[in-house]
Amino acid sequence: MLIPLVQGIRKFAMSAAQKPQIVFVLGAPGSGKGTICKNIVENYKFIHLSAGDLLREEQNTEGSEHGDMIKEYIKLGKIVPVEITCGLLKKAIEKSGASRFLVDGFPRNQNNLDGWEKVMSQCVDVKFVLFLDCSEEVCTERCLNRGAQGSGRTDDNLDSLKKRFNTYSNETMPIIKYYEGKGMVERVDSNRTLPEIFEDIKKIFTPFISQS
Numbered sequence: 001m002l003i004p005l006v007q008g009i010r011k012f013a014m015s016a017a018q019k020p021q022i023v024f025v026l027g028a029p030g031s032g033k034g035t036i037c038k039n040i041v042e043n044y045k046f047i048h049l050s051a052g053d054l055l056r057e058e059q060n061t062e063g064s065e066h067g068d069m070i071k072e073y074i075k076l077g078k079i080v081p082v083e084i085t086c087g088l089l090k091k092a093i094e095k096s097g098a099s100r101f102l103v104d105g106f107p108r109n110q111n112n113l114d115g116w117e118k119v120m121s122q123c124v125d126v127k128f129v130l131f132l133d134c135s136e137e138v139c140t141e142r143c144l145n146r147g148a149q150g151s152g153r154t155d156d157n158l159d160s161l162k163k164r165f166n167t168y169s170n171e172t173m174p175i176i177k178y179y180e181g182k183g184m185v186e187r188v189d190s191n192r193t194l195p196e197i198f199e200d201i202k203k204i205f206t207p208f209i210s211q212s
């Protein structure tokens, strides 16, 4: 009797330990999410999944039933319904089979959070939220620069940016506040230079990796 019970407990403990670990990366458009995720991936064992990149890829996939809808939402700075975004994230997590992921630009509103919790909360372990805190002025300049340097994005223009910032203040900030209430937010001032930001990133990620 005892042996199957012990085996059962061991199996349960192993499956809990093997759940993929997730770090959400949030911040305004242009706050440096993609750039900083790239730096983290170069220094720590993480896979970077950008919700925006996955949506743009889906938008450009021939025959995608969601392509036109995604295009419209992105241009208007609106958040695509979670069934689409979370579906793309889930597929990428499962396909990769890795154990640590940076999920960049998600969850961006209550619909994103609810959809994630419904589908993912049992099978992954959200460790914390990296919040890149940056002023609207700095972010706008960076996005306009990114557009001028040929990002090819339809939303790196002043008109779309105004809408994206509205969405960020009204819909994403409450999500960051929600995680703050749970003591899960690591805030980094991303108005600064990249070397300064990376120093703070090291202070967060080195202890995290050694403890997990």
Ligand SMILES: Nc1ncnc2c1ncn2[C@@H]1O[C@H](COP(=O)(O)OP(=O)(O)O)[C@@H](O)[C@H]1O
Binding pocket: 027, 028, 029, 030, 031, 032, 033, 034, 035, 036, 142, 143, 145, 146, 190, 191, 192, 193, 194, 197
């Ligand atoms: N700390 C920084 N200082 C100066 N430029 C930056 C900094 N972080 C990012 N950038 C630049 O700003 C633009 C937006 O950065 P990105 O990482 O794409 O932000 P996000 O993913 O949050 O929109 C890019 O052109 C990037 O090279």
Ligand SMILES: Nc1ccn([C@H]2C[C@H](O)[C@@H](COP(=O)(O)OP(=O)(O)O)O2)c(=O)n1
Binding pocket: 027, 028, 029, 030, 033, 034, 050, 051, 052, 053, 055, 073, 074, 077, 078, 079, 080, 081, 085, 104, 105, 106, 107, 108, 112, 155, 164
């Ligand atoms: N969770 C998400 C993430 C992005 N999107 C859409 C709407 C966003 O304005 C665009 C672009 O997002 P992306 O994260 O690539 O943009 P930034 O890196 O913040 O500049 O994609 C979404 O609908 N839902």
Ligand SMILES: [Mg+2]
Binding pocket: 033, 034, 050, 052, 105
């Ligand atoms: Mg980005």
